[in-house]
Amino acid sequence: MPSASRVYSYSAVLMGSPILLKLFSHDEALASRVFRLIKQYEDLLTVNRAQSQVMDINHAAGRHPVTVSQPVFELIRCAKTASLYPGSAFNLAIGPLVKRWKIGFKGDTVPPADDIASLLSITRPEDVLLDEANSSVLLAKAGMEIDLGAIAKGYIADRVRDYLRKEGADLGLINLGGNIQTLGSPEGGWSVGLKKPFAADELIGTMDVENMSVVTSGTYERYFEQDGKRYHHILDPRTGYPLDNELDSVTIVSKNSIDGDIWTTLMFGMGVEKGCAALRARPDIEAIFVTKAKEVIFSSSHLFRFTLLDNGYRVTDSIA
Ligand code: FAD
Numbered sequence: 001m002p003s004a005s006r007v008y009s010y011s012a013v014l015m016g017s018p019i020l021l022k023l024f025s026h027d028e029a030l031a032s033r034v035f036r037l038i039k040q041y042e043d044l045l046t047v048n049r050a051q052s053q054v055m056d057i058n059h060a061a062g063r064h065p066v067t068v069s070q071p072v073f074e075l076i077r078c079a080k081t082a083s084l085y086p087g088s089a090f091n092l093a094i095g096p097l098v099k100r101w102k103i104g105f106k107g108d109t110v111p112p113a114d115d116i117a118s119l120l121s122i123t124r125p126e127d128v129l130l131d132e133a134n135s136s137v138l139l140a141k142a143g144m145e146i147d148l149g150a151i152a153k154g155y156i157a158d159r160v161r162d163y164l165r166k167e168g169a170d171l172g173l174i175n176l177g178g179n180i181q182t183l184g185s186p187e188g189g190w191s192v193g194l195k196k197p198f199a200a201d202e203l204i205g206t207m208d209v210e211n212m213s214v215v216t217s218g219t220y221e222r223y224f225e226q227d228g229k230r231y232h233h234i235l236d237p238r239t240g241y242p243l244d245n246e247l248d249s250v251t252i253v254s255k256n257s258i259d260g261d262i263w264t265t266l267m268f269g270m271g272v273e274k275g276c277a278a279l280r281a282r283p284d285i286e287a288i289f290v291t292k293a294k295e296v297i298f299s300s301s302h303l304f305r306f307t308l309l310d311n312g313y314r315v316t317d318s319i320a
Pocket residue numbers: 014015016017041042045046047048089090091092094098104147148149150151152153177178179216217218221222233234235236237261264265
């Protein structure tokens with residue numbers, strides 16, 4: 001098996017996020033092709049610029065359907081399905097609220113309650129109408145906006161894994177700003193850090209994984225403070241305000257990174273107890289909850305090996 005000393009790292013900034021690629025061969029050309037692939041998906045999916053296929057749909061809201069490419073259609077279909085799970089906190093139509101709050105962007109501020117209430121009425125996932133035959137998407141009401149910020153990095157991480165495999169790489173890791181997908185099994189597995197919330201570069205512990213994705217969503221990733229209160233970027237689609245419960249972060253270990261990206265949001269909405277109960281039906285997906293009370297709670301832990309570092313956190317194996 002290859003040893004860790006032969007790992008080569010390549011980095012870029014794309015999608016407003018630091019991107020890290022690790023390969024077991026020195027291959028600048030392959031790294032450039034991977035970053036180009038990520039950029040192509042960013043250009044299709046971004047809502048942070050005036051033009052992209054998703055923005056074309058948003059600009060036509062309440063007026064006409066827009067035909068999009070197959071990957072964009074499939075990702076939107078997948079995001080809509082996740083949004084329609086009973087009680088789902090995931091909502092692909094959350095765009096108007098994300099744009100109003102601007103959390104993580106210049107000008108972030110708490111909107112007036114009336115604004116939030118009226119924007120909520122144009123965030124219904126049922127109003128994202130898909131036409132399979134024409135590969136087109138219509139937003140039923142004017143002002144609606146799709147936002148794929150909670151799923152697109154997971155989708156892209158899986159495409160990078162598939163591309164590396166096609167190019168003959170059997171070991172690799174891509175980190176899209178906290179969405180990690182790994183390829184193969186180096187000696188000892190891939191060691192992925194579990195971040196300590198609100199403590200820049202400190203870790204709670206490490207997870208060793210092989211051929212697995214590790215996705216973390218945290219309240220500490222993007223937030224602002226106003227009048228002594230912290231407002232983070234994962235919004236509760238039922239209230240229009242940031243999700244407020246016992247959690248600082250949720251990490252999902254799963255085969256596919258798109259599942260990790262969806263389920264971190266679902267778990268944020270459910271909290272520890274309901275989340276663990278829901279995951280009993282999904283042995284292919286495991287959650288690591290980090291609570292404000294400095295607990296680390298696993299839904300189960302068959303897919304990874306966890307090592308706790310000594311820094312004030314304690315592990316509870318499972319509440320199940
Ligand atoms: P996650 O928890 O996975 O997702 C949170 C994000 O999803 C929020 O930021 C919001 O966009 C959205 N969201 C909030 N609540 C919900 C909900 N209930 N249901 C569904 N979605 C929700 N950042 C920049 O600063 N500049 C850029 O130019 C930029 N371009 C990007 C382009 C692309 C294609 C993508 C995918 C992301 C880009 N981003 C950019 C980052 C983006 O704005 C989000 O901050 C990021 O995707 C959040 O990822 P996460 O894993 O931290 O959080």
